[in-house]
Amino acid sequence: MNVLWHRLRFFAGDAWDELRHSPGVNLLAAGTLIAVLFGAGLLALVLSNIENFVAELRDDVRIEIYLAEDITTGQRNVLIRELRSIDGVTQVDRIDKSEALERYKSWAGEMATLAEDLEANPLPESLEVFLATGPDAQALGSRIRAQFSEKAGVEQARFDRSLLGRIEALLNIARLGGGALGLLILCAVVFVMASVLRLAVYARRDEIEIMLLVGATPLFVRGPFLVAGVVQGLISSLTALALVETTRWGVRGYAGQASPALLDLVIEHSLPGRFIFAIIAVGLLVSCTAAWFAVRQTRGLSNIA
Amino acid sequence: MIQLFNVSKRYNDSVAVSGATFEVAKGEFVFLTGPSGAGKTTLLRMMLRQELPTTGQILIDKRDVGALPVSKVPELRRSIGVVFQDFKLIQRKTALDNVAYVLNVAGVPRAQQRKKAYEALRSVGLNHKLSANPGALSGGEQQRVAIARAVVNQPALLLADEPTGNLDPDLAVEIMRLFREINARGTTVLVATHDRDLIERMQRRTVILERGHVVAGAESP
Numbered sequence: 426m427n428v429l430w431h432r433l434r435f436f437a438g439d440a441w442d443e444l445r446h447s448p449g450v451n452l453l454a455a456g457t458l459i460a461v462l463f464g465a466g467l468l469a470l471v472l473s474n475i476e477n478f479v480a481e482l483r484d485d486v487r488i489e490i491y492l493a494e495d496i497t498t499g500q501r502n503v504l505i506r507e508l509r510s511i512d513g514v515t516q517v518d519r520i521d522k523s524e525a526l527e528r529y530k531s532w533a534g535e536m537a538t539l540a541e542d543l544e545a546n547p548l549p550e551s552l553e554v555f556l557a558t559g560p561d562a563q564a565l566g567s568r569i570r571a572q573f574s575e576k577a578g579v580e581q582a583r584f585d586r587s588l589l590g591r592i593e594a595l596l597n598i599a600r601l602g603g604g605a606l607g608l609l610i611l612c613a614v615v616f617v618m619a620s621v622l623r624l625a626v627y628a629r630r631d632e633i634e635i636m637l638l639v640g641a642t643p644l645f646v647r648g649p650f651l652v653a654g655v656v657q658g659l660i661s662s663l664t665a666l667a668l669v670e671t672t673r674w675g676v677r678g679y680a681g682q683a684s685p686a687l688l689d690l691v692i693e694h695s696l697p698g699r700f701i702f703a704i705i706a707v708g709l710l711v712s713c714t715a716a717w718f719a720v721r722q723t724r725g726l727s728n729i730a
Numbered sequence: 731m732i733q734l735f736n737v738s739k740r741y742n743d744s745v746a747v748s749g750a751t752f753e754v755a756k757g758e759f760v761f762l763t764g765p766s767g768a769g770k771t772t773l774l775r776m777m778l779r780q781e782l783p784t785t786g787q788i789l790i791d792k793r794d795v796g797a798l799p800v801s802k803v804p805e806l807r808r809s810i811g812v813v814f815q816d817f818k819l820i821q822r823k824t825a826l827d828n829v830a831y832v833l834n835v836a837g838v839p840r841a842q843q844r845k846k847a848y849e850a851l852r853s854v855g856l857n858h859k860l861s862a863n864p865g866a867l868s869g870g871e872q873q874r875v876a877i878a879r880a881v882v883n884q885p886a887l888l889l890a891d892e893p894t895g896n897l898d899p900d901l902a903v904e905i906m907r908l909f910r911e912i913n914a915r916g917t918t919v920l921v922a923t924h925d926r927d928l929i930e931r932m933q934r935r936t937v938i939l940e941r942g943h944v945v946a947g948a949e950s951p
Contacts, residue, residue, distance in 0.1 A: 431840055446822060635818045638778065639879070640808030641835045 432648065439649035440656060447625045451653070454621045454715070455661045461614050462665035462708055468603055469700040470669055471691045472596070478690055479592055486562040488554040488569055488584045496550070500578035508554050508573070513565045516555040522546045549580060611711055618715030626650065626719050647720040654716025655709060662708025666701060731756045731887055731918040732777065737786030738942075739772050746772040748942040750786070752949075754920055756886070759913040761929050762922040764939035770922035773939070774891050778812065779803045791886060808836055811880030811917070815892035817872040819864040819879075825851060826860040829879045836883055850882035851875070854908055870901035877905070881912055888912060890921040894928060902928055 444451050490508075492501065501519070508517045520528070525548035530540060554569065556562045563586060570584040626633070636646050673692045696704075732754040739747040747769040754760045762770050775781045776788055779795050788795040790806065798806060819828050829847035838846065851857055854874040864872050873893060880888055890909065894902035906928060913919045923929065929936055938946040 431834075431837075434840075435834055442822065631818075632820050632822075635820055636831070636835070637804075638780075638807060638812060638818065639832045639835060640804045640806075642804045645804075645835060 432645075433652075436648040436652040440652035443625065443629075443649055443653045444656065447628065450621055450625045450628075451657060454618045454712075455657050455664075457614055457617055457621070458658070458661040458708060458711060459665045459668070461610055461711075462662055462704055463668050464610075465607055465707070466665050466669035466696065466700075466704055467672065468607075469704070470673060470696050472599060472603065473697050473700055474691050474693055475592075475596055475599075477694060479589065479596060482589050482592070484558050486556040486558055486566060488556070488566055488573075488582060490552040490554060490573055490582045491549045491580045492551060493578050493580045494549070496578035504552060504573070504576060504578065508552065508569070511565075511569065513557050513561065514554055514569075515557050516553075518553045518555075520551045520553055522548055522550050525549070525551065611707065615711055615715045615718065618712065619718035622650070622654075622716055622719035647717075650716050650720045651713060654712045657716075658709040658712025659705070661712065662705045665708070666696070666704055670695060731758070731791060732920065733787075733789040734773075735787045735789075737773070737776065737783045737788055739769070739776065739781060740784045745942050747776075747783075747939075750939070750942070750944050752937050752944055754918060756918055757913070757916055759910070759919045759932075759934045760921070761932070761934055761936040762920060762939065763924055763926070763929055763936055765924060767941075768939040769942040770924075770939055771891055774889050774920075774922055777889060778807060778810065804835075808832075808883065809885055809887070811883070811885040811888040813873070813876050813880050813888070813890040813893045815895040817864070817869075817876045817896075819872055819875055821864050824861045824863055825856060825867065825875045825878075828864070828875055829882050832879055832883050846882055847878075850878035853881075853911075854878045869896050870898075870904065873897060873901075873905055874908070877908055877912075881917065884917075886916075886918060888917050888919045890919070890923075892923055893921065894923065894925060899927075903931070906932055 490504070492504075505517050505519070508514055523546065526540060526546050529548060556565055556569075566584040566586070570582045573579055574582040633646055637643070673695065676692060734750050734752050737747055737750040738745070750769070750773065762773065764770055772781060776783050777790060777795060779798065782796055791809070793806065795806065820831065823831065826844070826847050829850050830843040833843040833846055834840075848857065848860065851860060854877055856871060856874050856878065859867060859871060859875075862871075864875065867875065873896075877893075880890075888909070893909075894905050897905065902925065909919050909921060910932070936946070937944060
């Protein structure tokens, strides 16, 4: 244990020496990794926010029942009473015409001024029926929609989950496509980084030859390069994460006023913990793999026949 | 300590060593000499397993060097001290760190590394240059650091390949004095050199190589 600790301390010291003595090469390698992880981080940020949005939609199982202009108070009360008596219905809210207009204005942003030119409020009164989430919600929603579409005083009942299905399908494509593309890019980055780091190893070939001649094992020679890879991967991924968060804040601050709904959709929340962990893990993996490929050539320098 | 049996080394069409057979006993001090291209360096490289013999067998402390698995080569090298003509010091490390590196490789605890490295440098008269990098040392000083590095682990065998080739005659004598002291402490020493004056001055057994053949001095007294 003691020997292992001494070895690790020596590797760390030598790794620091390596980073200090070849700043150009190491900065180039780290810069490549930061750029790729930053791109991956931004993609993860957008995907995770869209995922949040989809999850909110999925939990928000509601039927909108638009009422006729000439509905009577009695008809409305019967509808509300019948809806509330159905198992699985958690809440029924009445949205009158003025509230419907207010909602439109808050949703439309700058376009809301269009509503001010109208002589009368064209929006219908409606009932919002909330259902308990669960596997039966879809069937129940469809049944209520069919049942209440024909009732007296009802203009239209809407329960449309196809948009959610389409968004989820697009999200899955984005996940798969992003994953496959990300894998290809990471392989390319490993190749580029390994080529760059190989220059650092090559610059130290005389030193490596000496180390091996005095009895260092190939692992002992490679150790500092691998530790340097770990340090580089960690610093690169943390820098990329900091850049992603800074970019998120910057974009929200700069363009937040212009298009709040769209921006909130894609950058409202910071990267969740699992993505932060994944980016750090990928950074370490890429950097260590590149370092490993780079130092594999010490076998050729080993002077062991 | 060293036994060579009919060792040959061929590179394509050229023969570097041909049928070399000789022994070096434990505690002996032996010169290996011959003109440039006689095969001295090739023999040392084979003893360090930098090269494999084309035919024949090399035993070091009864270990068949050619038959050692690659994973055992570092262990072999840790048991041999080596000194080269071009010193082969790690330029970005200080004299002390160059010497301590061998102990580090051998797994010696850090506190002992510094102490032993200091003692080794003191034994070659360089205790005042501990923190100097090789670039700041003269040729003679660099070679003394290399000797300190070679003996710090107290190896049973010290191999030196033209250790005085880059030094002026006075320094060469000084280096040989150090080798003699090391040998007096029980370490077997094999020095490859083509410096006839030095060999005559030291009066030790000399194995003579010519065109890859051992032509004299093969037998231990």
